[in-house]
Amino acid sequence: MKQSISQIKSSLQKKEISVEELHDEFFKIAKSNINNSYNLILDKEHNKSFITESQKRYDNSKPLPLDGIPLGIKDLFCTKGIRTTASSKILSNFIPNYESFVTQQLLKDGSIFLGKNNCDEFAMGSSNETSHFGPVVNPWKNKNEPDNNLVPGGSSGGSAAAVAEGSCVASMGTDTGGSIRQPASLCGIVGLKPTFGSCSRWGIVAFASSLDQAGPLTNCVEDAAHILNSISKFDFNDSTSSNHTRDDYVSELNQKTDQKIKIGIPSDYLQGVSKDILNQIENTKKVLSKNNIEFLDVKFSTTEYALSTYYILAPAEASSNLARYDGIRYGVREKGENLDDIYLNSRTEGFGDEVTRRILIGAYVLSAGYYDAYYRQAQKVRRLIKNDFQRIFEEVDFILTPTTPNEAFKIGDKLDPISMYKNDIYTVPTSLAGLPGISIPSGLSSNGLPLGIQFIGNYFQEKKLLQIAALAEKELAFNE
């Protein structure tokens, strides 16, 4: 079994292992990059001073919260002096001169970056197949078809695969409609999307600004709590950053409350799902019910509209957010006879099909004559979805759902966009509402592939959310 951050730190403190040995152990796996989970791997030379400094702090018994912990970083976070591509051709030569707020915090807390994790291009995708650097392979195999390469999910597919393959202790991902939780589920690991506004978006290549949120992909819930402690901070430079007081998410993680916990299960989410998926929910209910937890049936009135709403709003914002990639100031510029040609050629060549599709959808729903019918209407529905969740949170403390409607599928399997979009059916409503959600592995499918369940909490209730997830993790004993 993989070691947790606490366990690794303890070994480092006891000198059972040095920071350098720890680094090398993970670096070796990362370097082989068998699953293509990295767009870029930082050589040891780059990290030498970080390793030395970290070791010094252990030697002085003053380690930082994440000291020496090898991390992967989704290639959507701008990292100073380190190529940041968003897995797009158009940014394939881009080296930022600044460090994103979130990665700054991780560096400040002593962690060491191993490389930039592959992802869907501009985080648009649910299978990591839209990357300019090629698809990522899920480390898990279908026991009935062991020769097939499976997708890791997306868009943080490289991050999920990297953690699952053991090439880093944890990886930073971003979640817009499920991009942390869905790949975590398909790769059998933990993925947390915090409340919108918890972690600064400053320095993260934007996809859909009102939905994007950074979060960790980890081996266990406690590791997610460690990372959240580091990255959840108010940032003046992000106008949507919340300045509420943050909890310590680690210290009381395993504390039990005497109060009865109520968990709602939306029955409409479970209509027509496979037996494998249904089993996850049933099993979770079974193992948790002895813990003074009551399960209630809850009913959303907006579920059927969530995906359409998402696929109007997210592309609308993306169409505008991606306008800056014009080949003029940075990134790849194609030749052209005149200015319009340069734009056309650079963007046609620079963006892949899925990104182009979403830019076109986005431009369409915002255009004169269609704005009211699509964009404005979708904003109204988004409000209804938020209200729907708030109504349900009056009755229950958490909502439990499957994370995905299916297990990992074959690379190249889901070619039509609509069925791909449906992969996010359980994660998108939470994103639209801005609520926190965590996916933890709950069991294996009949094909021997990991499946996950999602707990959804109310705004900024990450502490409680992590507690219930930690309890479920223990009872489900997936890692054992």
Next chain:
Amino acid sequence: MVIGLEVHAQLKTSSKLFSSSPNQFGSDPNENVNFIDSGMPGMLPVLNFGCIEKAIKTGFALNFTINKHSVFERKNYFYPDLPQGYQISQFEFPILTEGFINIESGQNQKKIRIERAHLEQDAGKSIHDIDPKYSFIDLNRVGTPLLEIVSYPDLKSADEVVSYMSSLRQVLMYIDVCDGNMQEGSLRADVNLSIRKPGGELGTRCEIKNLNSFKFIRQAIEYEFQRQIEVIESGGVIEQNTMLFDTSSGETRAMRSKEFSHDYRYFPDPDLLPVNITQEQIDKIQHTVGELPSQKLERYINELKIEKDIAKIIIAEKENTDVFEKIHNETEVPPKLIASWLVGDIFAFIKENNLDVLSLLNKTKAIGELLKLILDDIISNKIGKEILPRVLNDQGSPSEIVKEMDLEQVSDSGELEKIIDDALKGEEDNISKYQGGSDRVLGYFVGKCIKATKGKGNPKLINKLLLKKLQK
């Protein structure tokens, strides 16, 4: 002719609307540019609340409804000097709505209604004339805060437009919202013009973009007005076009027609929260508005008893009033005297020497002293005018100069009487003329006496003594 104006006023703030880069003119290309301005991936705008304050001040000065809730939206279009690929502006919910300003139209006052004013970012500059092959981009201006003030089509002539624009400029400078420097582009206007027969239906309008001087505004309006008349009279129709004014030929020409107009795909900027302002914040800002030009004019005329025409010249520029009020506060000279000297010889000196009016702020004490010398009859008005350049060139204080040059007015009646007696010698003919009723001769005698004193004789006293002597 029916005209509506969109005026872009650059706000006088130390940093930009959404980034901490300096907001200043005249820096080297791309010097005032940070990662936000240059549209780097992952960069986010943060609202400079100073711009909201300036907008609210404008709201008070131009009688606007100040909206407690306003929203920044993205206006999407591609251009190399627009790094984000969109301009952040206000669209559906602007910060100010329904204001007005009173302007002078001929001898009358006219109320011009203003539909709205909203905050937005300026774009950078594309420079096409440095190299035959390449265009250059200067992003210094990117993100500079603008307040776009949109009037109703209440303006009927080029004169009214110029009057409106200069009144607007005056107010914005008074409340310290805009430096009013049109040459540097701090204040620019888009003119929407259409024509119609009296009482007829409104015609199709054309928009002339980006006019940055009163002269060009007037020329562009006059040209476009004639153009539209010629089109209509020759049986044509006006197409709704965006026009450019060619400053060298003095002509307007179409830039793009409505068919090719952009669909800007406005939508609320998800990187920014709606702006919600409290009544307390608004009240606090109200206290900073200060005296407006119209209020100042009234006070100058009614309280300080300055003639209307002179008062108008002073209030025309805020800097003039700064100088005037400083002198007024520092000395006991009647404001009327200060005012007439200021708009007369002092401004003439400034103009001749190409100086900045504000340079007078260091010289207000000396000016006050000079005027006091005149008021107290120590020197004559004429001597005062003569030594003014020396005073303004900092060549000593007025009393020093007077002493040094021995210019003190001769007010010793004994001395003057001697001079008068000398002057009257051999003037028997003229004396009898005077006594015969010719007043003109008196002036001649006064002049002769003053000449004899080398201009230093106190004319009032000379007059008095002369009269006495002549009556004998």
